[in-house]
Amino acid sequence: MSTRIAKPRSRMRKQPRQARSRATVEAIIEAGAHVLSTLGWAGFTTNKVADAAGVSIGSLYQYFPDKLSLVEAIRRRHFDQVLSVIAESAEDDKPLKRFAQELVRGMIDAHSIHPTLHQVLLDEAPGDRGSRAAHASFQSRYLDHYTAAVAQYRKRRKDNETVARVLSSAVEGVIHNAARRDMLDTPELQKQLVELICAYVSGSGRSA
Amino acid sequence: MSTRIAKPRSRMRKQPRQARSRATVEAIIEAGAHVLSTLGWAGFTTNKVADAAGVSIGSLYQYFPDKLSLVEAIRRRHFDQVLSVIAESAEDDKPLKRFAQELVRGMIDAHSIHPTLHQVLLDEAPGDRGSRAAHASFQSRYLDHYTAAVAQYRKRRKDNETVARVLSSAVEGVIHNAARRDMLDTPELQKQLVELICAYVSGSGRSA
DNA sequence: GAGAATATAGACAACATACTCACATTTTCC
DNA sequence: GGAAAATGTGAGTATGTTGTCTATATTCTC
Numbered sequence: 001m002s003t004r005i006a007k008p009r010s011r012m013r014k015q016p017r018q019a020r021s022r023a024t025v026e027a028i029i030e031a032g033a034h035v036l037s038t039l040g041w042a043g044f045t046t047n048k049v050a051d052a053a054g055v056s057i058g059s060l061y062q063y064f065p066d067k068l069s070l071v072e073a074i075r076r077r078h079f080d081q082v083l084s085v086i087a088e089s090a091e092d093d094k095p096l097k098r099f100a101q102e103l104v105r106g107m108i109d110a111h112s113i114h115p116t117l118h119q120v121l122l123d124e125a126p127g128d129r130g131s132r133a134a135h136a137s138f139q140s141r142y143l144d145h146y147t148a149a150v151a152q153y154r155k156r157r158k159d160n161e162t163v164a165r166v167l168s169s170a171v172e173g174v175i176h177n178a179a180r181r182d183m184l185d186t187p188e189l190q191k192q193l194v195e196l197i198c199a200y201v202s203g204s205g206r207s208a
Numbered sequence: 209m210s211t212r213i214a215k216p217r218s219r220m221r222k223q224p225r226q227a228r229s230r231a232t233v234e235a236i237i238e239a240g241a242h243v244l245s246t247l248g249w250a251g252f253t254t255n256k257v258a259d260a261a262g263v264s265i266g267s268l269y270q271y272f273p274d275k276l277s278l279v280e281a282i283r284r285r286h287f288d289q290v291l292s293v294i295a296e297s298a299e300d301d302k303p304l305k306r307f308a309q310e311l312v313r314g315m316i317d318a319h320s321i322h323p324t325l326h327q328v329l330l331d332e333a334p335g336d337r338g339s340r341a342a343h344a345s346f347q348s349r350y351l352d353h354y355t356a357a358v359a360q361y362r363k364r365r366k367d368n369e370t371v372a373r374v375l376s377s378a379v380e381g382v383i384h385n386a387a388r389r390d391m392l393d394t395p396e397l398q399k400q401l402v403e404l405i406c407a408y409v410s411g412s413g414r415s416a
Numbered sequence: 417g418a419g420a421a422t423a424t425a426g427a428c429a430a431c432a433t434a435c436t437c438a439c440a441t442t443t444t445c446c
Numbered sequence: 447g448g449a450a451a452a453t454g455t456g457a458g459t460a461t462g463t464t465g466t467c468t469a470t471a472t473t474c475t476c
Contacts, residue, residue: 014452018443021453040332042250045433056455061435123324123388124248124332159396166382166400173381174374180331188367192374199411200404226473229423253463264425269465 013065025063027053032074037114041124046070068126072134075121079138082110082118090145096153100197103149107175108184115179143168153201167200224271233271235261240282245322249332254278276334280342283329287346290318290326298353304361308405311357315383316392323387351376361409375408 016022031053036044046067050057064070089106090099111118146164154160174193178184224230239261244252254275258265272278297314298307319326354372362368382401386392 016453018452020442024453041248042332042334046435047433057435058437058455059453062453065435067434119331123327124250126250159400162396162400165385166397166404169382169385170378170404171381173379173384174377176381177373177377188370189374192367192370195411196374196378196404196408199407203403203407203411224423226422228473232423254465255463265465266426266467267424270423273465275464 012063012069013061014063016063021063024053024055024059028055028060028063028070029073029077032070033078033114033117036071036074036120036125037117040116040120041126044071071121071125074117075125076134078114078117078121079134081113083138083141085110086142086145090149093152096202097194097198099149099153100194100201103171103197104190104193107171108190111175111179112184115182115184116176119176119179150201163201167197170200171197229271232261232263232267236263236268236271236278237281237285240278241286241322241325244279244282244328244333245325248324248328249334252279279329279333282325283333284342286322286325286329287342289321291346291349293318294350294353298357301360304410305402305406307357307361308402308409311379311405312398312401315379316398319383319387320392323390323392324384327384327387358409371409375405378408379405 012025016025028049032044032049035049035052039048044067046060047057049070050060053060060070064073085106086103089102094102143161143164146168147161150160150164150167151157154163171193174189174196175184178186178189183189224233236257240252240257243257243260247256252275254268255265257278258268261268268278272281293314294311297310302310351372354376355369358368358372358375359365362371379401382397382404383392386394386397391397
């Protein structure tokens with residue numbers, strides 16, 4: 001009886017065993033992230049990725065059964081990077097302002113590698129099949145950091161989740177907009193974003 | 209026998225003169241907006257648009273010389289709609305909170321028609337060629353409303369432009385995120401977004 | 417109503433892209 | 447060293463997309 005697993009969609013077609021093939025896979029993912037970031041989903045073709053990675057198209061399909069599994073690998077790697085950066089920024093007990101500063105710093109760092117990749121992965125790249133799960137999981141964990149912070153610094157307990165959602169999407173909006181304009185490392189913008197976070201979190205609930 | 213191959217590369221290949229052709233053009237643009245909104249730029253094919261509009265592919269190319277001129281028409285129409293909605297919300301002198309409420313209301317209304325169209329037009333649709341001008345013009349006028357408001361309500365004059373940029377991209381981020389989740393008309397979210405705006409604009413500049 | 421102007425339809429050519437396959441090259445391991 | 451496994455190659459195939467062309471249908475002018 002074939003114990004066929006439903007869909008080896010995001011799975012690799014073949015496991016790389018030697019060092020050079022692992023390097024090939026890594027080069028493909030990195031090149032894929034680069035192509036996706038610079039050309040967007042519409043310009044993301046398997047031939048271009050193979051070319052940018054310096055391997056043949058055949059090698060690409062040796063390890064990734066189709067285009068979606070490749071973008072899935074890119075997504076997973078990038079989200080892991082972002083989450084680890086964010087997690088670092090938001091541990092321990094700190095004053096609100098300190099937390100905001102480190103959060104902004106972390107977000108900027110995470111987006112400096114491939115400025116628009118994050119947004120492309122969230123908005124453009126298709127979410128069929130198995131990616132929904134990974135995506136939701138990322139969003140959930142991502143939001144957790146914000147919720148924890150919000151719970152820690154806000155006086156009122158009500159609507160913490162909504163506040164966290166509003167805060168996180170506001171921060172994302174600013175970061176993405178800045179990334180689009182190559183303004184990620186403008187100090188003035190960083191400062192203002194920190195102020196936005198502080199003002200909202202500390203002030204939310206007293207407006208009347 | 210004089211074969212006049214004078215091909216004016218204008219916006220439209222041919223001006224619709226009869227009522228039915230004007231209806232055809234309108235149907236194509238509306239269908240295009242719908243396809244772009246639901247399927248994204250990658251799924252935006254001329255055949256699908258023609259199909260959704262209930263016309264043949266030939267009719268589409270009768271009026272639009274190529275795919276880009278079609279997306280340009282969609283962009284222009286949508287941006288005009290959004291700007292008029294925003295402009296209405298932000299005139300006269302009002303208390304800050306009132307302004308924020310009407311701004312949020314206007315943004316939500318503008319995005320309720322085709323929830324993700326705005327974002328697709330900003331991020332995915334190609335920006336080469338002549339669209340840059342229209343795009344920049346929109347961004348500029350768009351930002352003007354924010355800058356005017358910020359100048360009116362903030363105590364400190366410094367960095368008004370940066371503040372306006374941060375505020376507008378934060379609002380956009382929240383709206384886009386809500387649109388993605390079909391949460392645009394959640395009252396709790398609207399309230400929190402209003403509070404975010406008020407807290408930032410009134411509080412910005414007093415954090416030591 | 418006749419003929420000109422305008423509008424629509426859909427087959428088709430030219431091209432791009434995802435993915436395959438038969439074979440070449442490198443590495444492992446005895 | 448050499449067989450076998452692992453890895454790499456790139457022209458080739460199937461499919462889909464843009465944009466053209468010509469035949470047909472509808473509306474306008476008189």
